[in-house]
Amino acid sequence: MSILEILNKQALSKEEIKRLLAAEGDDKKLLFDKALQTKLAHLDNHVHLRGLIEYSNICTKSCLYCGVRSKNLKVSRYHLSDEEVIECAKLAHKLGYGSVALQSGERSDKAFTEKITHLVKEIKKIDNGSLGITLSLGEQSEEVYREWFEAGAHRYLLRIEASNEELYYKIHPRDEKHDFKKRLDCIDSLLKVGFQTGSGVMIGLPFQTLDDLASDLLFFKQKDVAMVGMGPFIPHPDTPLWQYKDQIPSAAERMDLTLKMIATLRLMMPEINMVAATATQTLDPQGREKAILAGANVMMPNLTPNAFRENYLIYPDKANVKDKPSQTQSKIDESLAAIGHKVLYNAWGDSMAFTKKQK
DSSP states (O other): OOHHHHHTOSSOOHHHHHHHHTOOHHHHHHHHHHHHHHHHHHHTTEEEEOEEEEEEOOOSOOOTTOTTOTTOTTSOOOBOOHHHHHHHHHHHHHTTOOEEEEEEOOOOSHHHHHHHHHHHHHHHTGGGGTSEEEEEOOOOOHHHHHHHHHHTOOEEEOOOBOSSHHHHHHHSOSBTTBOHHHHHHHHHHHHHHTOEEEEOBEESOTTOOHHHHHHHHHHHHHHTOSEEEEEEOOOOTTSGGGGGGGGSOOHHHHHHHHHHHHHHHHHHSTTSEEEEOHHHHHHOTTHHHHHHHHTOOEEOOBOSOHHHHTTOOSSSSOTTTTOOHHHHHHHHHHHHHHTTOEEOTTOOOOOHHHHHHHO
């Protein structure tokens, strides 16, 4: 079967997905062109912004790839004050972002979960609840998810990181704090509570195969998620996975594979939200724009106070760490205009796939 025939199919098999992920030359161009056409047909040329607030780098987990893992003693730990979080949210509102995304290292103690409930309620007070709220705060009980949902959060990102259980345990310790089945159960709980639920994976991990990546895309489809955040793996020198850095694809190869993952998933799930991750820009100055042209439709400009950003380095050399929010906004507007896209300001930017299911 030719690439053109595969691109025109309504449903893709794993082998067909692998063909697309392996595409090169003219075949790859056909894939990217079809993904962009599909996105524009279903979602127009709009890009949604989520003002990112990195609330805390205090984490109880020790994932083998993560720079803020609990066992990394080189990290200066912090959490923002309530006032700092609310100021970030007010800035998002002032800039017309429409939504904020609250992200943190993983904790599930009561002091933390109650603090998040309080912060969500305070953010909802800004301009009569006009800001949308996405949370990315790891594994919690269904009761906590429901509490946060009822407080006013409506989107939640919990990346599976690897849908292959064997690969999952090559990038996480195998212990009570890192349990593959619990990760799956948490995604199911988020869906049950009613969140617009998102997941995602890292692309270009050591030990990862095209078969793994094809399975990841089928996992998103099977779970019928509303949003996906995928980005290239960038090894951190203060983590156990650093020892395998020579076993990962080159930066260019990881970037290329990320774009093909985004494009293929856009064909499989035309109306979901997909993030153009900061990691793409870290590997390629035009990375986020390339991700948008491959099918992504969300960006997450960082609103965390600059003094804290360098302590929230899941991976090294993160892009835009020193940029001021006003600089970031003008850069985004200009770069999107150059590729025929534009920010949809003052909108929550909910997943079209999710919204249609509610009708």
